[in-house]
Amino acid sequence: MTTNKNGDLVPENIEEWIEIHGEPIYEDSDAARGSGADDLPPIRIVDCAPVPYDEQPDRIGLDQCVYETERGGKQINYPNTVQAIARANDVISVDRMLYSPDGAVSDMSMRKEISDSLVAAGWTAVLDAPVTHILNSIKDTFHRDRLPVDRSVIPFANGDLHLHPGGWEFRRGEKKQGAYRLAVDFLEEDEPMPWFTKWANDVFERDDITTLQEMIGYCLVPVTDAQEAFILVGEAGVGKSVLTHLLGAIFGNAYQELSIKELAQNRFYTALVENKLVIYDDDLHTEAIAETGIFKKLVTANQEITAERKYEQPHKFLPYATIIANSNDMLKTLYDDSDGFYRRLHPLHVKDRDPARKNIANMAELVARERNAIARWALKGLARVMAHQYRIAWSDRSRDYMGAEKAKGLHFPDFMALVFEPDPDAALTMQRIGKAYSVWCRQNAVQEMSARRLQNWIGANAEKYKVQKAYIGGRRLRGYKGLKMRPEWEQMIPL
Numbered sequence: 352m353t354t355n356k357n358g359d360l361v362p363e364n365i366e367e368w369i370e371i372h373g374e375p376i377y378e379d380s381d382a383a384r385g386s387g388a389d390d391l392p393p394i395r396i397v398d399c400a401p402v403p404y405d406e407q408p409d410r411i412g413l414d415q416c417v418y419e420t421e422r423g424g425k426q427i428n429y430p431n432t433v434q435a436i437a438r439a440n441d442v443i444s445v446d447r448m449l450y451s452p453d454g455a456v457s458d459m460s461m462r463k464e465i466s467d468s469l470v471a472a473g474w475t476a477v478l479d480a481p482v483t484h485i486l487n488s489i490k491d492t493f494h495r496d497r498l499p500v501d502r503s504v505i506p507f508a509n510g511d512l513h514l515h516p517g518g519w520e521f522r523r524g525e526k527k528q529g530a531y532r533l534a535v536d537f538l539e540e541d542e543p544m545p546w547f548t549k550w551a552n553d554v555f556e557r558d559d560i561t562t563l564q565e566m567i568g569y570c571l572v573p574v575t576d577a578q579e580a581f582i583l584v585g586e587a588g589v590g591k592s593v594l595t596h597l598l599g600a601i602f603g604n605a606y607q608e609l610s611i612k613e614l615a616q617n618r619f620y621t622a623l624v625e626n627k628l629v630i631y632d633d634d635l636h637t638e639a640i641a642e643t644g645i646f647k648k649l650v651t652a653n654q655e656i657t658a659e660r661k662y663e664q665p666h667k668f669l670p671y672a673t674i675i676a677n678s679n680d681m682l683k684t685l686y687d688d689s690d691g692f693y694r695r696l697h698p699l700h701v702k703d704r705d706p707a708r709k710n711i712a713n714m715a716e717l718v719a720r721e722r723n724a725i726a727r728w729a730l731k732g733l734a735r736v737m738a739h740q741y742r743i744a745w746s747d748r749s750r751d752y753m754g755a756e757k758a759k760g761l762h763f764p765d766f767m768a769l770v771f772e773p774d775p776d777a778a779l780t781m782q783r784i785g786k787a788y789s790v791w792c793r794q795n796a797v798q799e800m801s802a803r804r805l806q807n808w809i810g811a812n813a814e815k816y817k818v819q820k821a822y823i824g825g826r827r828l829r830g831y832k833g834l835k836m837r838p839e840w841e842q843m844i845p846l
Contacts, residue, residue: 391731393518396539399510399525404439411435413472425474427481433488436468443528444490445498446666452506452526454604455626461486498530498626500671502574507537507726508603514572514737530626533571534603535726542724546717547597553708554590554701558746561732562699565743566675567725568733570602570629573671576741578695580650580674582635584752585701591677595633596715598675600722601729602629611635611676615645622658624649627672635678649674650695697743700752763808766791767816770840777835778821780828781806787836787844 404410416432417425442449442456449456465482474481505512510523521537551560566581583591599606605628614620614630624630630649648656648670655667711717718725736743770787771779785802792799809831813819818833836844 391519391734394512394539395518395520397520397522399522401524401526404441411438413468417469417472417474425476427469427474427485429485429488432465432468432472432485433492436465436485437489437493440464441528442489442493443498444494445496446668447490447663449490450498450528450530452528452532454529454531458486461489499528500530500573502572505537505571506532507535508533509536512537512730530573531605531628532603533601533605533726535601535722538723538727541727542721544721544724544728546714547721547725547728550590550593550714550718553705554593555699556702556746556748558744559699559701559748562697562744562746562749564729564732565736566673566697566699566732567598567601567729568731569736569741569743570598570673570675571726571729571733573628574741575651575653575671575673577673577736577743578651579697579743580646580676580695582696582698583675583677583701584679584698586679586704589701589704590714591701592633593715593718594675595631595677596719597722597725598629598631600719601726605629606631607672608633611646611674614649618659619661621645621656622660624670624672625658625668627670630672630674632674632676632678635676646674647695696753697745698749698752698756700748762792762795762797763805763812767809770837771834772837773817773833774835775817775833778823778830778832779834779836780823780830782828782830783836783844784809784830787840790840790843 411431411434413435416428416435418428420426440451440456440461442451442461444450449458449461462482465485466478469478469481503514504527505514506526506529507521510521511525511527513520513522521539526532551563555563569577583594585591595608599608605626607623607627607629608631609620609623611632612635614624645656648654649672655669657665657667659665766788770791781802785805788805789799791797809816809818810820813831816834818831821830821832822828823830823832
């Protein structure tokens, strides 16, 4: 046990924590949906040790990369060098980015590999130009149109887990090229995770721990079938940020921290989403965002989006990242009040802070140490999600909170239900709808929202109310066909 700069005791294991604070009392955190829901499918273990490049019969050695000329100088054999370095590192190129079995490889990392290889081969002249030529040749020679992404394979640090319908199979040692590789090992047996269990019970209600398990498990695969973004909502100081460190420790180079607000406003941020499983905003701004288009595209992810990197040509990719955020309040939008926006949000409302609870300064680090066991625990959540056709569990607490947030300040549904009724032969101008809205707000002591927001909301929910945009009357005024004003309101609203 150590002490921090304030002189407080900092436990290094759960036993030391219990020595200071006493045995914690947990709720039953094994809540799950259906019988056998906390079990994994049968998992077959297969050894697939790869043959190292140096032991492959057709390998090209460094002695074949640099040769001596007749005049005593040295020359690089570029074709051999390109093949030797690319195959030794098992890289491919997609959109001028290099990928190995461990995920993306930066240009600087590959340049160092090339430089070290040339020096080891006996090259003593200038390195910069040859390194650049070899790097570009690797990208050209080993180009692929698409990066292999398989939704039925989870690339763990120690091998690939294949999710077959009839049973899963872990191929120990198998590492194929891909966009990412998790930073955790697959465990063949459950292991204790006391710090994580304590944190989860301190921060979440029982049913929300079920959702947390399914959320992390769902993030392990490159799919967006659930079409939900997850918002951890609650006051500061509860412990939400522990999840930031945990997800980074599990997902490695498939994890990206960025601001949702910046993502919505900065076109260069879109490129950061490519080849990621988790996009995490540790401090979601509570002010409303003006543009929701890219947010909805990322959550739904049923079409390619354009990525732009500075000084490079734009390219398209299909995203599969899950958006998760910490916030003191629910994500809001200035203009988009459609069901299409709200149905993409899945809040996990954390517990209120317990003043009697002792904070642990290094809690995030202690929880992250259990990442291998937590990843196996999350696989059980993934098994449930897959069994339920990628529908993730909602607690009653989350449903009630989401309903209250959606209704807060959004009174358009009440206005539509009380003032209008459907009529396929009727039509109303936006001017008349706006007048009715102003009268309704005054009589109900409701703060009136802008005409633009009302018009955008009706347009976004036109299908729900079975109305269509139309030009009405001889002056061809903008309006909607398919509804009429109720008689008691008709006489109150001036023409």
